[in-house]
Amino acid sequence: MKTNLNPTDTAQPRYRWLADILRETIDRGMLTDNQALPPERELAERYEVSRDTVRKALRFMEERGIIYSDHGRGTFVSPSIVRGTTRFIDSFSQDTGNRGGVPGQRILSIETVGASMAISTLLNVEAGAPLVRVRRVRTIDDAPVGLHDAHFVLPRGAKISRSQIERAGSLYKLLMSEFGFEPAEAVENLCAGAADAEDAQLLDIAAGDPLLVCERITLSDRRQPIEYCLMKYVSTYRYRTRIAKHSGGMS
Amino acid sequence: MKTNLNPTDTAQPRYRWLADILRETIDRGMLTDNQALPPERELAERYEVSRDTVRKALRFMEERGIIYSDHGRGTFVSPSIVRGTTRFIDSFSQDTGNRGGVPGQRILSIETVGASMAISTLLNVEAGAPLVRVRRVRTIDDAPVGLHDAHFVLPRGAKISRSQIERAGSLYKLLMSEFGFEPAEAVENLCAGAADAEDAQLLDIAAGDPLLVCERITLSDRRQPIEYCLMKYVSTYRYRTRIAKHSGGMS
DNA sequence: TAGTGGTCTAGACCACTCG
C-alpha cells in the first residue's frame, strides 16, 4: 500500500495534502457551489489513502467553510457567499487582500506606557507595568479606514522601532519572528461608537460619526494574553464572519 | 469490550457522551483555566472507549472553545475568557442568557412584502416575490437594545401571526417547528451606522447616535438562503466572537 | 528518555437519503 507517489510530500500530513488538492479543484472551478464531491470511499481509493484520512481532509475543509457534508446525501462545495468567510487572526491584511484592496498603514506612535488598570487586568500584568503601545491608521487603497491601538508586553529591555515594523512588512510578522509572539487564539468584542475629535481628524470624517469599535485580546499557544488591541473602523468597513451550526446542546 | 455501562445512552454517540461528561467536570470547577485533562490513553481506558473516540470528543470540545490540545504537552481547559465565546445561530437569546440578562422582544409588524432587488438577489428569489417581513424590538431586561428586521420565504399560502410567535416563544423556534425552516449556517456582515429618526424613537436614543449594524443571511441544510435579517444594536450591546488559529496556509 | 498528542490504517457496522 505504501505508495510513495505523494508528490507534495514536504513533511506535510497526507490529509493536508489531499485537502490542498481538493481545494485547488474547487478554486479552479472544476467543482462549483453545491456540487457534490466524489464519495469518501472513492476518494480513498483514488488517492490511495484510508477512508479515515479522507474524512480528516474533509473535516479540515469543512471547518474552513469550504465544503459541507450531509449524512446519507454526500459532501458538497459550500456556496461562494460562505467560502472564505471564516475569520483568522491578523484579519485586516487578509480580509483586505481577499476583497481586492491594498492594505496599508501609517504608524502614529510607538511608545512605552504604564499599563492602565483595565488593560493590566486583561493582559494579566501588574498595573503600571511597562507595555509597548503602537498606534496606527489602517488604510485600504491609501484611504484611511481604521485606527489600531495595540498594547503588548515585550521581553525586558526589548525595543521596537518604526523602521523594524516597516522592514518586516507587518507588526505581527515582526512580533512573531523577533519576539516569540505566537498567537493561537483571540477573542473579539464589537460594538458601535462615535468618533471623537482626534478619531475624526485621523480618519477624515466628522466628530460624532459612527464607528465600528472592536476590542481584541490575543492569546499565546499557552493561552496567556499577550496583546490587547482597540480598533475603530469607519462605517464603510465591513467585518464578515461565518456562524456554523450549533450541532448539539453544548453551549 | 462492549460494556453497556453507558448511562446516558439515548441514541447519543459515545464521543458526545464523553464530551458531556468532560464538559460537566469543567463546569463544576473540578478543572479550571489551563489545567491539564488526563491523557487521551488514560481517558480511553477509564471510560472504556477507543482512543479515537476520546480524540473525537476532545476535537468536538475544542471546536467549541472549551479545551485546547498542544502536541507533546497535553490537553488543557481553555481560559474562561475564551470559553463560551463561540457564536451559534440564534445568538441573541443565547448570548443574552449567557450574560445573565433576560432576553425579550416587542413585535412591531408582520407583513407580506414584495422582495426588493437587493434582497431578492440574496435570497435567490425573483424581484417582487412575496416575502414575510417581521420587525421587532429586542430587549434585555426590558430595555430596548436592538431592532431586528427579518425577511424570509414561507411556503405558498402559509401565514404567520403574532400570537403564533408568542406561543412558540421564539420566531426561529416557530419557523423550525412549523415551516421546515432548518438553519445550518449563516454569514454575518457587521458595520457601524447612525440611527435615523425611527430607529432613535424605537430604541430610545437620539437620531444620529451610533449603531452596530449587522446583516445576516441564513442558509438551510441544503445551503439555500432562507432568511435575510438586518439588525441594529445600540452602543451598549456587545457582539462577542472567537477567532481560532489559522492552522495552515489554507485561506 | 518517557510521556504526550498527531497521523494513519483496515475493517466493521450503523443511520440516513433517495429512487
Next chain:
DNA sequence: GAGTGGTCTAGACCACTAG
C-alpha cells in the same frame, strides 16, 4: 435496496515536549 456519510475499534508508528 443501494449508496452515502457517521461512529467505533485496536493497533502501529511519528513528532513534539520536558525533565
